[in-house]
Amino acid sequence: GQVMQRDAQSAANSIGAGSTVYSTDPPYYDNIGYADLSDFFYVWLRRSLGDQYPSLFRTMLTPKSEELIASPYRHEGRKDSAITFFETGLGRAFERMRDGEHPDYPLTVFYAFKQAETVDDDGEAGDMGMTTASTGWETMLEGLIRAGFSITGTWPMRTELGNRMVGMGANALASSIVLVCHPRPESAPMASRREFVTALKRELPAALRDLQSGNIAPVDLAQAAIGPGMAVYSRYSKVLETSGDRMGVRTALALINQVLDEVLAEQEGEYDADTRWCIKWFEQYAHNDGPYGDANTLANAMAVGVNGLEKTGVLASKGGKVRLFKRAEFMGGKPETWDPATDDDILHWEVCQYLCWALETGGEQAAADLLRRINAVYAGAAEVARDLAYRLYTVCERKKWAQEAIAYNALVVAWPEIQKLASKDRAPAASERTLYS
Numbered sequence: 340g341q342v343m344q345r346d347a348q349s350a351a352n353s354i355g356a357g358s359t360v361y362s363t364d365p366p367y368y369d370n371i372g373y374a375d376l377s378d379f380f381y382v383w384l385r386r387s388l389g390d391q392y393p394s395l396f397r398t399m400l401t402p403k404s405e406e407l408i409a410s411p412y413r414h415e416g417r418k419d420s421a422i423t424f425f426e427t428g429l430g431r432a433f434e435r436m437r438d439g440e441h442p443d444y445p446l447t448v449f450y451a452f453k454q455a456e457t458v459d460d461d462g463e464a465g466d467m468g469m470t471t472a473s474t475g476w477e478t479m480l481e482g483l484i485r486a487g488f489s490i491t492g493t494w495p496m497r498t499e500l501g502n503r504m505v506g507m508g509a510n511a512l513a514s515s516i517v518l519v520c521h522p523r524p525e526s527a528p529m530a531s532r533r534e535f536v537t538a539l540k541r542e543l544p545a546a547l548r549d550l551q552s553g554n555i556a557p558v559d560l561a562q563a564a565i566g567p568g569m570a571v572y573s574r575y576s577k578v579l580e581t582s583g584d585r586m587g588v589r590t591a592l593a594l595i596n597q598v599l600d601e602v603l604a605e606q607e608g609e610y611d612a613d614t615r616w617c618i619k620w621f622e623q624y625a626h627n628d629g630p631y632g633d634a635n636t637l638a639n640a641m642a643v644g645v646n647g648l649e650k651t652g653v654l655a656s657k658g659g660k661v662r663l664f665k666r667a668e669f670m671g672g673k674p675e676t677w678d679p680a681t682d683d684d685i686l687h688w689e690v691c692q693y694l695c696w697a698l699e700t701g702g703e704q705a706a707a708d709l710l711r712r713i714n715a716v717y718a719g720a721a722e723v724a725r726d727l728a729y730r731l732y733t734v735c736e737r738k739k740w741a742q743e744a745i746a747y748n749a750l751v752v753a754w755p756e757i758q759k760l761a762s763k764d765r766a767p768a769a770s771e772r773t774l775y776s
Contacts, residue, residue: 346405347432359439364449364515365429365479369409369421377401407432409478426478433486437522446488446520449496450479450562476562480569481588483520489527489573492519493546493566495555516563527576532586535578536594538571543595544602554755557732557748561599568595603730609723612643614688617653617663618727622734625743626665634661651684653692666696666746675700679713690717691724691731694757695746703753707760714761725754 347363366373381401389396403413407428414420436446483490494517530538546567547560555563569591572578578586607615619637623629631645634656638645649656652670654663669689670676674696679685690713698706713721728747735744 347435348407348428349431349435357439358441359436360441360444361436361439362447362449363436365432366407366425368425368478369411372406372408372410374401374403374406426482429478430482430485433482433488437486437488440522445491448479448483448518448520449515450476450518476565477588477592480565480573480592483518484523484573484588487523488520489523490518490566490570491521493517493563493570494519495550495553495559495563516559516566518566518569523573523576527574529577529579530575532578532580535572535575535586535591536598539568539594539598540601542571543567543598544605547599547602551726551729554751556752557729558736558744560729561596561733561736564599565592565595568592568598600733603733606726606730610687610727612641613648613651613653613686614727616641616643616648617686617688618730618734620654620661621663621731622738624663625738625740626663628660628662631656631659631661651686651689653686653688666692666699669693669696679716685713685717685720687720687723687727690720691727691747691750694721694724695728695750698750698753698757699746703756704760706750706753706757710757710761725751 378400385396407425409421409425411418411421414424440446496515496517547564550560550563572591580586607618616638620634634645645656645661648654654661666674669692674693677693694706694709697709710721728750732744732747735747
């Protein structure tokens with residue numbers, strides 16, 4: 340074998356057209372300055388290995404001008420010039436890969452860039468926006484599609500260590516999304532905006548179900564959904580707006596996120612009515628006080644009662660105010676004493692919250708013990724509660740409630756191990772006095 344370091348913009352097809360297999364993890368816009376980071380190590384390596392590898396260490400510091408990132412300080416502080424440099428270079432690299440790709444093998448692109456911006460109906464960033472887009476994803480996908488690629492598959496892969504520093508106590512991505520790309524046929528049809536949205540609503544729900552059944556972490560779901568959504572967009576030679584202009588990737592990403600929200604909201608049909616009320620109230624007020632009138636209006640619309648919800652033990656209603664309890668407040672501040680066998684009115688909301696509490700305070704074994712008891716009296720409730728964790732994570736992500744989001748993400752990530760432990764017969768020790776021991 341031979342190993343060579345070359346510039347992908349100019350040498351991607353130098354081995355020969357139609358004879359190369361490409362798998363790449365492209366630059367993440369302006370997220371990481373690898374050349375700057377490399378200097379920390381380079382200066383010491385140059386002193387110790389410079390005589391042995393003079394060609395590798397011929398410069399005092401690492402080269403930086405050709406590094407393909409959108410860094411304004413390398414372009415006299417001009418952000419527009421940095422963006423143009425990055426987008427042009429990335430597009431050129433993908434074009435070289437398109438020309439040199441072996442016809443029997445796909446291009447695979449690893450991507451784990453989490454950057455979301457709120458945009459309004461005009462596509463401009465703003466605090467009062469309606470949809471979500473991502474500059475990093477937009478630029479990478481635009482380069483792929485303009486180079487003539489179509490996305491034919493999406494594979495979430497667990498590539499990030501759970502104990503890496505960036506993920507400690509943070510809501511960080513756990514997976515890379517691998518996009519599988521093939522050259523788009525010259526005969527690919529055009530589509531209108533309406534046709535694109537219709538195809539999204541037809542195909543994205545099944546794709547999301549597949550991702551959820553594979554136990555993808557909620558923190559990765561929105562990024563992973565980009566794949567099947569862009570598979571629809573990129574199969575067309577062009578998607579046309581009502582004005583006749585080409586729909587850009589940014590607009591397509593915003594529409595994909597809209598459909599993702601709709602699909603997750605439609606899954607609420609699996610939950611009991613009280614849980615659906617809890618979700619709506621949580622979206623508006625989290626665990627803060629809200630007006631009783633609003634709570635009663637919402638309850639009437641969903642055919643439930645505030646008094647009934649109070650009796651289930653998930654909220655407090657006093658002095659014209661209503662507040663959802665935090666997990667630690669359940670059972671009068673002793674959630675560990677809850678026993679599903681003696682609860683006559685179990686909600687999916689409760690099951691999800693109690694499982695999160697068990698995992699937080701006692702780990703996977705504690706959650707598994709609780710899961711076993713829940714399944715004994717309410718078959719299927721725990722699986723629905725696990726799906727509810729996806730929905731609640733999405734709410735927390737949109738509201739930027741990072742700590743609360745971490746709890747729901749952790750439950751889904753740990754679910755396979757919790758299920759495995761719960762399936763094993765385990766007699767509780769004589770000293771065990773609580774449900775989670």
